[in-house]
Every structure is written in C-alpha cells, then in structure tokens.
Amino acid sequence: MATLLESYAAGRWIRAEDEGEPLLDAATGEEVARISSRGLDVAAMVRHARDVGGPAIRALTFHQRAALLKAVAKHLTGVKDELTTLSAHTGATARDTAVDVDGGIGTLFSYASRGTRELPNDTIVLDGGVEQLGKGGTFVGRHVYTSRPGVAVQINAFNFPVWGMLEKLAPAFLAGLPTIVKPASQTAYLTELTVRHILGSGLLPAGALQLISGSAGNLLDELTVQDSIAFTGSAHTAGILRRHPNVVDGGVRLGVEADSLNCSILGPDVRPDDPEFDLFVKGVVTEMTVKAGQKCTAIRRVLVPSGLRDAVIEALGARLSRITVGDPRNPDVRMGPLASLGQRDEVRKAVEALRAGADVVFGDPDGGTVLDGDPERGAFVTPLVLRAASGAPEPHDIEPFGPVSTVLAYADVDEAVTLAARGRGSLVASVVTHDPDVARSVVLGLAPWHGRVLVLDRDDAAESTGHGSPLPTLVHGGPGRAGGGEELGGIRAVLGHLQRTAVQASPDLLTAITGRWTTGAARRESDVHPFRKSLADLRIGDAIRSARRTISLGDIEHFAEFTGDTFYAHTDAEAAARNPLFGGIVAHGYLVVSLAAGLFVEPSPGPVLANFGVDNLRFLTPVKAGDSIAVTLTVTQITPRNTADYGEVRWDALVTNQDDKPVATYDVLTLVAKEWP
Numbered sequence: 001m002a003t004l005l006e007s008y009a010a011g012r013w014i015r016a017e018d019e020g021e022p023l024l025d026a027a028t029g030e031e032v033a034r035i036s037s038r039g040l041d042v043a044a045m046v047r048h049a050r051d052v053g054g055p056a057i058r059a060l061t062f063h064q065r066a067a068l069l070k071a072v073a074k075h076l077t078g079v080k081d082e083l084t085t086l087s088a089h090t091g092a093t094a095r096d097t098a099v100d101v102d103g104g105i106g107t108l109f110s111y112a113s114r115g116t117r118e119l120p121n122d123t124i125v126l127d128g129g130v131e132q133l134g135k136g137g138t139f140v141g142r143h144v145y146t147s148r149p150g151v152a153v154q155i156n157a158f159n160f161p162v163w164g165m166l167e168k169l170a171p172a173f174l175a176g177l178p179t180i181v182k183p184a185s186q187t188a189y190l191t192e193l194t195v196r197h198i199l200g201s202g203l204l205p206a207g208a209l210q211l212i213s214g215s216a217g218n219l220l221d222e223l224t225v226q227d228s229i230a231f232t233g234s235a236h237t238a239g240i241l242r243r244h245p246n247v248v249d250g251g252v253r254l255g256v257e258a259d260s261l262n263c264s265i266l267g268p269d270v271r272p273d274d275p276e277f278d279l280f281v282k283g284v285v286t287e288m289t290v291k292a293g294q295k296c297t298a299i300r301r302v303l304v305p306s307g308l309r310d311a312v313i314e315a316l317g318a319r320l321s322r323i324t325v326g327d328p329r330n331p332d333v334r335m336g337p338l339a340s341l342g343q344r345d346e347v348r349k350a351v352e353a354l355r356a357g358a359d360v361v362f363g364d365p366d367g368g369t370v371l372d373g374d375p376e377r378g379a380f381v382t383p384l385v386l387r388a389a390s391g392a393p394e395p396h397d398i399e400p401f402g403p404v405s406t407v408l409a410y411a412d413v414d415e416a417v418t419l420a421a422r423g424r425g426s427l428v429a430s431v432v433t434h435d436p437d438v439a440r441s442v443v444l445g446l447a448p449w450h451g452r453v454l455v456l457d458r459d460d461a462a463e464s465t466g467h468g469s470p471l472p473t474l475v476h477g478g479p480g481r482a483g484g485g486e487e488l489g490g491i492r493a494v495l496g497h498l499q500r501t502a503v504q505a506s507p508d509l510l511t512a513i514t515g516r517w518t519t520g521a522a523r524r525e526s527d528v529h530p531f532r533k534s535l536a537d538l539r540i541g542d543a544i545r546s547a548r549r550t551i552s553l554g555d556i557e558h559f560a561e562f563t564g565d566t567f568y569a570h571t572d573a574e575a576a577a578r579n580p581l582f583g584g585i586v587a588h589g590y591l592v593v594s595l596a597a598g599l600f601v602e603p604s605p606g607p608v609l610a611n612f613g614v615d616n617l618r619f620l621t622p623v624k625a626g627d628s629i630a631v632t633l634t635v636t637q638i639t640p641r642n643t644a645d646y647g648e649v650r651w652d653a654l655v656t657n658q659d660d661k662p663v664a665t666y667d668v669l670t671l672v673a674k675e676w677p
C-alpha cells in the first residue's frame with residue numbers, strides 16, 4: 001500500500017487514525033499515496049499558530065521576514081528536481097510543473113525582494129502622510145498598518161499544489177501571520193513534500209507553517225475575528241465557506257478565488273495576415289493545453305469578429321492537431337491528463353451541457369489519441385473547440401475545467417465587451433489588437449469585470465508573460481463570479497493581511513508610536529553635527545538649524561549660465577515681470593536646494609556615506625534676489641540594513657526665508673555607517 005500522507009500539527013508530523021483514501025496517478029491510475037486527517041486536532045493547530053507561530057514571526061521585522069522567505073526560496077530551488085519528479089503523478093508535463101514549482105519559488109523570491117525594498121525594517125507600516133487635525137499643529141493623525149494576532153488559513157485547489165501554497169504563504173508570512181495550509185486532497189502529496197522540505201530547512205520559526213493532509217474537519221469552527229481564510233476552488237465550496245457562521249457573524253475574513261469564464265478577444269482591426277492573428281491563436285492554444293486547461297485563468301471563451309470566425313477555428317484546429325496527449329513522463333507528450341477521473345467526468349459533463357447551444361468544431365469529445373498512459377484509468381481528455389451562437393447562454397455559465405474553449409462571434413467592440421461581461425466577473429481577459437482606439441475602448445469596457453487585462457500585440461508579444469500567468473507583482477483575482485477576492489499585486493497582498501488604523505495624537509507621541517519623526521515634534525539640536533553621528537548614535541529628531549544665506553542676482557545669473565538653465569523667469573527681467581506667479585526674476589528651485597545642501601552639509605569624511613535621493617520635493621514660495629534662506633534638517637527615520645554595515649537615514653529638510661515662510665520642503669535620503677570610529 002502507498003504511503004499515508006501526514007499532517008504537520010503543533011510542531012510534529014501526525015499520522016491519521018485510519019488508512020486513508022487512495023490518491024491515484026493521473027495518467028496510469030496507480031496509487032501514489034493515501035490521505036486522511038482522521039483524528040487530527042485542528043483546534044490545537046490553531047492554538048499553536050496563535051500562541052507560538054504568530055508571536056515568533058511578529059518578533060521579526062519585515063526585512064528579517066523577507067530574508068527568511070528568500071532563504072526558503074533558495075532551499076526549495078535545491079530540491080526542485082525531486083518536486084518535479086513527483087509532480088508528474090498529477091498529470092503535469094515538465095512545462096506545467098515549471099508553472100507550479102518554479103512559479104511558486106519565483107513568487108517567494110519576488111516577495112522577499114519587494115519586502116526588503118518596499119517595507120520598512122520595522123514591524124509597522126505607515127500609510128500616507130500626517131494629517132494636521134488642529135490649527136496649532138498639536139493634534140495630528142496618521143494611518144498605520146499593524147499585524148493581526150491571528151492565523152492565515154489557506155484552502156487550495158488541486159491544480160497548483162506548490163504555487164497555490166507559496167503565493168499565499170509569502171504575503172501572509174511577511175504580514176506576520178502563521179499559516180495553516182489545507183491543500184486539495186487530489187494532489188496533496190506534492191504539497192506535503194514541499195512542506196517537508198520547508199520545515200526540514202529549519203528556516204521558519206516554530207508554528208509559522210502547519211499542514212492538514214486530508215479533510216479540513218472542523219477547522220472553520222476554530223477561527224475568530226483576527227483570522228482569515230484564502231480559498232481557491234469551486235464556487236460551490238466557496239458558497240459553503242461564505243455561509244459558515246464564523247464568516248457570516250464571527251468576523252473571519254474570507255478571500256475567494258473561484259470559477260472564472262475568462263475570455264480572449266481578437267480585435268476588430270486584425271486581419272488574418274497580421275502578426276496579431278497568429279498571436280491570438282497561439283495564446284488560445286497555450287491556455288487550452290498548459291495544465292490540460294486546468295487553470296483558473298485559462299481562456300474558456302474565444303471572442304472573434306464575425307467575419308473571422310471560420311478562419312480562427314481553422315487556425316486553432318491546425319495548431320491543436322499538433323498537440324500530443326499522453327503520459328507526461330513521455331518527452332514527446334505536449335499535454336498530460338486531467339488531475340483525476342473525477343475531473344474528467346466533470347469536464348465531460350460540462351461539454352455535454354455546452355453542446356446544448358454549441359457544436360464541436362475540433363476534437364473528439366468521446367476520446368482521441370493518447371500516447372502512453374492508460375486511456376481507461378488515465379484521466380485523458382483531448383483538446384476540444386466548440387462554436388456557439390453569440391446568444392447562447394451556456395458558454396457564459398459553464399466552466400469546463402479542461403482543454404476546452406468555445407468560439408463566439410461578435411459584431412462590434414460594444415458587443416465584444418457585452419459578451420465578456422456575461423461571464424459575470426472573471427480573473428483575466430486578453431485583447432489582441434494593434435489599434436490604440438480599440439485597445440482603450442475594450443480595456444475600459446472590460447476593466448470593471450476583470451482583475452487583470454492583457455493587451456497583446458506585435459510590440460509586447462516577445463516579452464509577454466501570456467494571458468494565463470498570474471504574476472507576483474500584479475493583482476490576481478476578479479469580481480463577481482471569480483470570487484471577488486484579490487491576491488498578489490506585490491505589497492498590496494501584504495497590506496491586505498494587516499489592519500489599518502488611524503492614530504490621532506500629539507506630534508511627539510505620534511513620533512514615539514510610529515518611530516518616524518512628525519512635523520511639530522521636538523527636535524534635538526546639539527554641538528555635534530548629526531552628520532558626525534553613526535547609526536549607533538543617531539536618533540530620530542536629531543536636527544541641525546543652518547546659518548542664513550542671502551541670494552543675490554549674481555548667484556541666480558551664475559547658476560543660469562553654469563547649468564544652462566536660462567529659463568526666462570531667472571534671466572529676463574521684463575518677461576519675468578509679466579509672469580503672473582513671480583512678477584519678477586526668481587531663483588531656480590534647484591539653486592535653492594543646492595544652496596540648502598551647502599548650508600546643512602558637514603563636509604569632512606564621516607559616517608554619512610552617500611546621498612541616494614530626494615523624495616517629495618516641493619517649492620512653496622518663490623525666492624527673489626535679496627531674500628535670505630536657512631534650512632532645518634531633522635532625522636525622520638532610521639532604517640538599518642540587515643545585510644550591510646550601513647543603513648538608510650531619511651531627513652526632513654525645511655528651507656525657510658527671512659520671514660520664516662517655508663520656501664521648499666523635501667526628504668533627503670542618505671546612507672549612514674552603522675559604526676564610525
């Protein structure tokens with residue numbers, strides 16, 4: 001008998017109390033593993049996540065969490081071959097496995113890098129600027145994001161046993177949440193092996209990751225207001241989860257990614273000999289055959305101008321007839337079987353239902369040629385193209401989760417958009433066009449109904465990642481029927497796991513709470529110039545007030561000549577006098593900023609290593625010849641880098657004139673050594 005998969009609960013691997021159900025190889029029908037969660041104490045898992053995992057993750061800064069994700073990604077890269085070999089049992093070809101395994105690891109790398117670059121080396125995130133709430137500046141507000149003391153439960157579909165787990169794990173972990181993974185039973189052996197490798201690496205804190213192999217049992221009963229569920233699967237199961245009392249009344253957050261009738265639209269501008277025609281056909285065939293069409297993002301509806309319908313069907317047939325179907329371990333096979341005989345039955349049922357309003361125009365719904373593999377015990381379905389009248393309701397309602405697409409003709413762009421919208425909300429649509437007007441009107445029409453829209457043409461095709469690939473940096477999810485959830489999208493997914501709170505306080509207390517100096521808070525000036533302090537000594541609020549400097553007409557003329565910026569407002573007194581904003585010659589904004597640097601700098605070698613930029617620069621009051629300026633520089637944020645012997649220091653720069661009016665404000669960004677002898 002094949003091995004019984006185990007769950008990882010409360011710090012140890014647990015075997016079920018029974019012998020479990022068999023999980024079969026998709027191509028041969030042989031038993032790969034058995035699965036059961038009978039006897040698993042899910043309440044203890046939730047407690048362990050909350051009491052052990054959560055506090056351990058939240059003790060780390062975002063940068064430390066990102067570094068661990070990167071280490072896990074590297075570790076999994078080292079065991080990729082083992083995962084790939086096991087993946088063949090799911091019916092995945094090498095190309096399919098790359099999407100799942102490499103795609104999952106790539107997502108970890110992407111989140112590790114984004115987490116380091118876009119999140120602070122801290123445990124809270126600030127959102128937006130400071131809101132002045134009182135005239136005197138003693139009462140201010142700011143939004144902060146903090147981690148929730150809860151558990152992130154993920155319930156995944158069978159089609160991406162590795163990517164499905166990692167794309168949810170990465171943002172949850174960065175957000176400080178421990179994860180409980182519940183993979184779909186059918187392909188759980190691959191998730192289990194991946195979890196074994198992650199846990200075996202010893203990289204993640206105890207309690208950060210647990211696994212349920214088998215049914216979720218009463219897991220949802222244990223969840224409360226700080227917990228969340230991210231679900232991918234059928235709309236039917238999503239409905240069951242949505243109706244759970246802890247979701248309806250208990251405040252448990254539920255994100256859903258469910259069935260989606262994605263479409264691809266061939267633009268009305270495209271002719272059969274345009275490169276876009278081939279790109280369109282190739283895109284549809286790719287989406288029908290990668291993972292044997294078992295992708296939530298696959299193209300189910302093929303929308304084409306009515307005059308090109310037959311040409312498209314012919315071209316699809318020509319390409320699909322070159323797709324060899326069979327056991328994915330055979331290198332000549334381009335498309336593997338579906339994940340299970342159950343899925344094959346579902347697809348056959350869906351095709352039967354579609355045929356009420358559509359004809360099969362390519363492929364054999366009852367068979368087709370299969371290379372290797374057992375045609376009876378293997379879950380093979382060969383590619384099928386149907387052709388439906390645009391009024392037929394079925395293609396907009398029935399999702400055959402396999403290599404099946406339906407071609408529908410449209411009369412004009414408005415009808416194409418209307419047909420797309422009949423899917424009642426989808427994950428992704430693509431439009432293949434080289435016409436800017438078509439691109440804009442179709443995308444604006446599709447956008448309210450989709451989470452992602454790909455516009456493909458001859459210019460982006462070579463680099464395009466294709467219709468069906470969710471990317472870590474772009475939002476994945478869709479409205480309506482697609483579930484209404486949103487995943488990925490870079491740091492958006494991390495923020496989605498955090499709680500945003502508006503904090504109202506005095507500037508001093510807001511500085512203490514956020515760790516970021518707030519305008520109006522105390523400044524600390526001393527005899528030691530802050531540029532002489534390393535990170536070991538520098539504190540938020542350390543400041544320098546510079547001497548004053550008068551700007552002469554000669555300075556302005558010199559700057560104009562020296563830089564070549566001879567814009568009339570700096571050089572032509574008569575023309576400048578007619579300028580409604582200035583009424584005469586004014587200093588260049590960049591002159592003001594340059595002179596300000598000269599005023600605040602401490603020039604000798606010291607711990608300040610580099611100036612790497614300026615943020616939020618605004619010129620507020622024009623500076624005329626004879627005006628004098630001074631600058632106040634205050635440390636607003638200190639971010640040590642974990643992997644370097646320096647860190648980033650953000651300074652608030654405020655340039656004022658002789659009347660104390662603000663002339664310019666900006667943030668100066670520097671790199672400062674952690675230690676300086």
Ligand code: NDP
Pocket residue numbers: 155156157158159182183184185186214215216232233234235236237238240257258259260295296297346399401
């Ligand atoms: P299901 O909705 O049946 O299962 C998805 C996940 O939910 C699995 O992990 C499953 O576990 C779990 N689950 C099922 N019932 C419950 C429950 N009552 N409480 C908690 N968890 C539960 O989808 P499948 O994976 O079987 O796929 C079926 C269909 O879903 C496909 O044919 C396709 O139409 C659609 N689908 C959509 C996807 C998308 O991304 N939009 C992706 C994959 C599928 P278990 O496996 O142990 O039952």
